[in-house]
Each structure stands twice: as structure tokens, then as C-alpha cells.
Amino acid sequence: MNPRRWVPAIVLTLLVAATAFPLYWAVVSSFTPESRLFQSPSPIPEQLVLDHYRALFVERNFWVPIRNSLIVAGTTTLFCVAIGGLAAYALARLDFRGKTLLLGGILAVGMFPQISVVSPLYLLLRELRLINTYPGLVLPYLTFAMPLTIWLLVGFFRQLPAELEEAAMVDGASRLRAFREIIVPLALPGLATTGILTFVYSWNEFLFALSFTLGPERQTVPVAIALFRGQYQVPWGQILAAALIATAPVTVLVLAFQRRIVQGLTAGAVKG
């Protein structure tokens, strides 16, 4: 056998196994009774129960953080795609002075660490009485989501053929009309992909949600899971069940749009 064929196959099998095992183990454990979790773990489950999932919703009101996360991530995404879409179109397609500098600036803002704005945002939100509210999370989320959205959308807009738009304008349509009637429909897949990525980042965000919420009524899913406490010990079964529920929506979105997401993630970084 030719090693150039089977070496990659083995490497990839190992990769998939190593990637999948922690997730598989979490799934199995989330269905295992708490008392058996740390007793002679075996890769094949012996007894499966729904206790942890039931406890999550009956005892812990886990639907509250799910609702909070959906509202916060959803609002952030809609706002960013709408406002960021206009800016990205101008940055990708129109000529104006300072464009390169602006794009570089937006890129730089997208890279700066969240921790560097936590203290003023906390003081500002406290002043505005927005601590522990939905706007008090959406506003901080824009710091990372807006640059991300613009950056991805500029990439998508640049890939669209300029001729279509120019043809429409030669036919007398204004720039704005050409944008609305030609570019937006063509860019829909790009807008959707960008929306999904922005949603995933907002859904997963932890530092701001931890800093700017006070209690379970406004905590997002990641914060709620991280702060789970049991009466005597770490409630691992429930933590894992909650972790899998937190993972489910982003996994479904990412798998459904994987080809486009990979394209979106790598195009900006590699091809420009």
C-alpha cells in the first residue's frame, strides 16, 4: 500500500476521534445517574436516565437563561447585520477618502481585548441603570460583534460582481436602489452566514455577561452553567446536560452552514 494514501487517513481518523470523544463522553455522562458518574467509568453506558435534564428545567428554571441568551444574541445580531451591512457595502464598493484607514481601525477595534473595556462599561451601565438588563448586555456585545460583522460582510460584498450594479446604474437606477434591488438579494447568503457567525459569538460570550449581570433572571446560558452550584458537591450531571443544551443551537447552525462558514472565516484571513 502507498503510505501517501493511508497516512492521511489515519491522521484524520485520529483527529475525528480526539475531537469527538469529549463530546461523546459528555453526552453519555449527562444521561448517567449522579451516583455513578465517577465510579469505574466505562465507555459504554450501563444505565441511562433523564434525571439531569428534568432537574434543569424543573428545579433550575433553565429556560430563563436560554430565553436571555436568545434575546441578547438575537438583538445583537440583527442590529449588527443591519447597521454593519450598510457600512460594509460602502467600505467594499464605494470610493471615499480615509477608507483604508477606517477599515484598518475597525479591524483593530475587533481585536482588542474585552477586558480592557470592562471597567468603564460597568461604570457607564451602572450610571445608566442598565446593569442586569438586556440593553446592558447588547450594548457591550456590539464592541466585538460590530467589527466582526463589518469585516465578514466586506469580504462577502467584494466577491459580488461589480458589473451588475453598474449596469443597473447605467439604466438610471440610483446607488441606493441598485444596492437594495441588486446587491442585497445577491448578498443574502453572505448576510445569513455573517448573521450566524455573529450569533454564535454572542451566544458564546462569557466575560461581559458575567460582569454585567447580577442574578439568574438576566444571566445568559454560559454564565448560568459556570455558576451552577450543588448543595454539597459540583452537580456534574446537570452541568453536562446544560452544557450540551448550550452547544446544541450553535452546533446545528454551524453544521447546516459549514461550507459557507469555512469560506467566510478563511476568505478574510487568507485571501483578502
Next chain:
Amino acid sequence: MPTAEPVRGRERQEARLARWLVLPAVGTIVLVALFPLTWTVWESLHLHDLRMPWLGRPFVGADNYIEALGNPRFWSALGHTVFFASVSVGLELALGLGFALAMNRAFRGRGPVRAAILIPWAIPTIVAGLLWRFMFDGQGGIVNAVLVAAGLLDQPRVWFIHPQSAWVPVILADVWKTTPFVALLILAGLQNIDASLYEAARIDGASAWRQFRHVTLPLVKPAILVALIFRTLDAFRVFDLIYALTGGGPGTATEPIALYTFNTLFQTLRFGYGSALSVIVFAITFTLALVYIRLLGADLTGARR
């Protein structure tokens, strides 16, 4: 020329439209990012202790920075961050390159592999941290069980109580979560390489190693560089993963700079000093980001259609 005037008029109109289009987004970024950042710098030059509001907010100059530079906990937090960034990014680049090469070679199964490796990238970091803590936890966790069964450990190890061994799950979790992303970036770079270059190298009788060394590596270098800088920036602000895995412990043995800053802000409520730490984190990452934009800026911002 008769057409010059209308064309210039149209250009000017276009520029005006562009300014209106970018205004809401730029305004948002200024409001939620640049203004707070300036405020952090201002805050860092003042004494501001939320537990002692009667002290007010007196200007203290560079005192907060001087305190940070004289504080051993700051230096160890910085050291932990550099250690974490170099070890995890180093492993991720090496493994990511290997996996990317394998994916580029494989004729079948690329789709399922891509799906499998996108999941760790997509799941919340806090979840990744908790999964790995669970696997390393206690006497009877799966990692201990496997290592003991394989004869690699005499008895179960309590990973999280030793300053050195607590790093093992931290690094592994980060490698598990982000190597796929690195591999995808490098794979995109590999797929851009013109196949005829390998053809030419083969005709010249170059061995597989020489092809890798002289064709693949130089051409995939930009992609590796992008991955390197993205990952370094990310690793430098590591927070979620360590919060979930060790909480910075045992003691402060795995506390990175972002967690130290967070604890300063929300446990001791010292906003002046905490802001000085924030500015230092910002300065370090910004310097790294500048290098990034310098190296790759032309590609990223240049209008290429």
C-alpha cells in the same frame, strides 16, 4: 473634457453617500468601544475604590501602573499568560499544519472531517472548559481511569491541586478547541497553491520532503502567520477557559492577566488599579495587532475585487 464635471460630481455624491452609510456603524463603535477605552485610560490615572466611595476619585498619576509593576501577582499573571500562549499556540500550529496537510491529501471524507472539527470551534469556550474539567476531575474521572488502566499512572492523580499538573487540562482543552480552526486556516492556504508547482518539482526529481520544504512551506507561510497572530492575540486574553477549568488555581498558579484584572475589578472593587491592568493588557495586545496589520494589512484592506 465635457464629461469631467458630471463624473467628478458623481464621485463626490458617492463619497457623501458612503459617509452616510458608514456613520451609524462608526458611531456605534466610537460609543461602545473607543469612548470606553479612553475612559479606561482616564480611570487608570485615578484612585477609584468602589468600596470606599468617600475617598472620591483623586488623580494619582502613574501610581496604579507603578503598583502593578511592583506587584509579584501581576508579574506571575503575565508569566502565566505568556506561558499559556506560547505552549498552546505552538502545539496548535504544529498539529494544525499536520491536520491541514492530511485533509489536503485525503480524497474522501473531507466533508465529515470538516463537520467534526467545526464543533469544538463553535461550542462556547466555557463549555469546553467544563467538559475538560469533568474529564480530569476527582479520583474517578475518565482521564485517571484510562491512565491507570493503561499503566501510565500507579494511582489516580488529583490534577487540579498541583501548580504544574493543573496546566495539563488547560493546555489540552485549548488545543482541543482551537486546533481545528488553525487547521482550517492553513488548509485554505494549502488549497491556494498551484498544483503545477508540485508537478514541476516532481519532474525535477524533488523528494516529498524537498517538495514540502521548498514548495509547500514557503507558500503556506502567510496562512500560518495569520493563524499564529490570531491565536496569539486570542491566547493573550484567555479568560473563559481558565475560569471554567481552574478558576486560576490552585491559589493563583494558573491565573492569567485577564482573570487577575477581572478579580481586581469585581472582587476587590479597585477600579483605578484594575483599569491600569486593563490598559496594560490592551497595550500588549494592541502592539501584537499592529504587527499583524503591518505584516498583512495590504492584503486585508486593499480593495481587491
